[in-house]
Amino acid sequence: MKSKPIYLDYSATTPVDPAVVEAMGPYFTGFFGNASSVHAHGRKAKAALERSREIIATELGVVPGEIFFTSGGTESNNTALTGAAQAMRKNGKSHIITSKAEHHAVLETCEYLETIGFSVTYLDVNRYGGVEPDTLEWAFREDTGLVSLMHANNELGTLHDIGLFGDLCRHRGILFHSDAVQTFTKIPMQTHSFPVDLLSVSAHKIYGPKGIGALYVRNGVEIERILHGGGQERGRRGGTENVPLAVGFAEAVKGMQQGGEQERMRIRMLRDKMIEGLKESCHGIHMNTDPDNSIESILNISFDDTIMSVDGEALLMSLDGAGLCVSNGSACTSGSLEPSHVQLAIGHTPATARSAIRFSFGRYTTEEEIGLAVDIVVKVIAKIGRPAENV
Ligand SMILES: Cc1ncc(COP(=O)(O)O)c(C=O)c1O
Structure with a gap:
């Protein structure tokens, strides 16, 4: 054999944790309500959604109002970059910095942004795929409004010191985004103690379901929405909230905390x-x-x-x-x-x-x-x- x-x-x-499957089950059937409905079914769904948001926020050391559910890391990256770029244009900024070793969800979004008038610098990396701090410093321009550098590289594992890079950006009034899809819950990260403005995470890398992720948007940071529709996610993302997957995502976070x-x-x-x-x-x-x-x-x-x-x-x-x-x-x-x-x-x-x-x-x-x-x-x-x- x-x-x-x-x-x-x-x-x-990753395979989905059996505890995650169990936690999601009731939200497909008995508690199937639309989280935007005001009746009992809706309120039950809304309560589960908000509890899930709180668990994810606590893991990141931020407040629940700073967490927005998305369909995964790809959408979080697209929203962070396109949303922040569109908003910064109003302040006369049109330059973005990222690295040559980012995930396609960042690189291809940057390539798209170039087609609509933004300019992007793709930083060289060292032999392990990391950006050296002075490489970033050399790339800053008067019109730089956004920097995106991943926390851990998904192919090589290399870690960026996002505290340091975030500091370099914050001193210049530049937004800092990090793709933390490979590190969320694996490396302790209290985002509020880091100078990070936007952070992308995903559930299916941590024994949660595929098709759900989240974007942390620091309070006060302005981004334009890219999914237009209803007023869900406090107007940031139209579309009926996926309550079972949000519940599964939160349960997966709890499972990771046990390890x-x-x-x-x-x-x-x-x-x-x-x-x-x-x-x-x-x-x-x-x-x-x-x-x-x-x-x-x-x-x-x-x-x-x-x-x-x-x-x-x-x-x-x-x-x-x-x-x-x-x-x-x-x-x-x-x-x-x-x-x-x-x-x-x-x-x-x-x-x-x-x-x-x-x-x-x-x-x-x-x-x-x-x-x-x-x-x-x-x-x-x-x-x-x-x-x-x-x-
Ligand atoms: C670093 C990184 N960013 C983004 C993504 C995309 O995440 P998702 O599959 O949830 O869209 C991945 C998935 O491989 C990844 O490794």
């Missing part, structure tokens, strides 16, 4: 074991994750094409065939494997970039699985890798 595949792709998504520091340490131990195993047995590896400045749930490697040639497409297919579910950050467009923009931003050649593997660990990852995963990678590379002198 074929054994169950090993899932090391928790940064892509705490101990779970972080366990995942760090697994990540370190994986690094050790790979270093010992694979030749020509680039460690694209800095273990001292990254979220412990992500580890990214690639194969140096001057030492070992590894075909990206064959790599993914062979790992999957051998029972290992991982990601490489590349997008398959028009039948060809495009190298990840993050891998290129950290200076890799397209060939090295295509050979990247992202391992990401979570609640159900075991030490045994790490050992088995290393063995699978070693076997697959022995089969499909070609030492550079033979290329």
